Amino acid sequence: MSSIVVVGEVDGNEIKDVSQQVAAVAAGMGDVVGIVMGKNVAEAAMKLSTAKIIIAEDDSLENYDPIKFSSIVAQVVEQTSSTKVLMGATTMGKDLGPRLAAELNWGYLGDCLEAGDDGFVRPNFAGKVLAKSNPTSPVVASIRNNAYPAGESWSGTVENYSGNIPDSKLTTTSIEKVGAGDVELTEANIVVSGGRGLESPENYDEHIRPLANSLGAAAGASRAIVDAGWVPHSHQVGQTGKTVTPDLYIAIGISGAIQHLGGMSGSKIIVAINKDAEAPIFKVADYGIIGDLFEIVPVLKSKLGN
């Protein structure tokens, strides 16, 4: 059986859920070696659900650096004679994956919805088309959050990384937290999004954010209100924003333009609240409420708030 390298990512003292999902997928494909890179990551790294775990700990790995991380993974690939590298399609995975593929001279499949022995499926045209491939040559792939159930936390054999860490001209000087307490859109189980139907940025803050907070959800937006400057682009869902696949997506005052649908139609359950019965969002919604959001949302918030 061939070997597969899984790149695990740490968040505080925990291994990221998406990394456990990727580890679970990889387990069905061959012998799996996990690699976790960072500073003081050993405790979290040992939770990665792969049979073997290699830990690369160094002060210089505190923040993600494509040159260092790509080189380390490439060395682990060589050492283990692996033919696949899988990672979560996080901001790190989507950056590291292609650089690593170029370093290894391998193919790359980004943001996969499915991965397995019988092929990989990835979205094209913002999810409006699904492209399936059956790579027969070595491949690096990043896999989207929520595509698979997470593997159980357990520790396999642990080894320290013994290769070298190259110099890099990139220096991370700080990490700026934005909107402390906000849940990240692409990792959220529930997303509450608002659109132009809200009429003003104040209404977004009054109706969308508190509802999102009470559900432990991330707050999303249509492009119309991002362009209007109500919320930053980091909130935008759609073809030129983020693609989200939560368990529950609630679209409030959003018409459902094709470019918006591209970013959220992979959600498990979609709820739409819109006063226009003809709004295209109802064509993809599992549950729709036709009505004035200013009447519906406060009731929803008060019922879900506790």
Add this chain to the structure above:
Amino acid sequence: MDIVVLVKMVPDTESRLEIVDGKVNESGFKYMVNPYDEFAVEQAVQFKEASGGKVTLLTLFSNDTSIDTDLRKMMAIGADEAIVLRQDGYRGDRPSANAKVISGAISEMNADLVIGGVQGIDYYQGATGPMIAQMLGIPHISGVTNLEMNGDKFTAKRQIEGGLQVIDCPGPVLITCQKDMTKVRFPALKDIMMSKRKPFENREVSLNEENDIQTNECSLPPARGGGVIIDGESAEEKVDKLIEKLKTEAKVL
């Protein structure tokens, strides 16, 4: 400061997507400049305006479609010249082969900064930029929302989960732009007129095979049947029914 801007031509977002024999029927596609790349053009022009130098647009595209009008628009923003690598049999979903050709062209250009969009809105791999950087042996920073230049040093803010990673790097470096990075200007009439006289080179390049993974089959995602409209006499009744369904039927609450 010499800047190369990577500009990809992508199918218009309104393009009809039809599958024939497991392949997307591309015959009716109209192409446009990838929206993310426009931010890169604007940023490059701003740097040039601040400290001089030259902004070159670099595009790899097929042989049979004219894109002069689209690239002239980018030149009206302030880019100085355009080089279009024309390839028979070009496809947008071969990041590694495309990165090889593009990096080959860049390596002859002495760029201090290579800049493009974070991803193409066609295949969404976000791969070509980092691959080109690796092939050129230079660092890259992807998904940047804010880029500053001080002398020959750049400071980039890169979007990460829950925040921004602030990174310093000397040139040459490859940057890919997120949407918030710049506001693309509307060119003045005189700049539009001027753009028509700027150098525009079409250069033949050959098709190369790389390690890209071929797509075996395309399909449309299972259509989401329109679901149920929840009715009720009052907002309260509708909301109660919705919550009930989310809890017992959909089991997502």
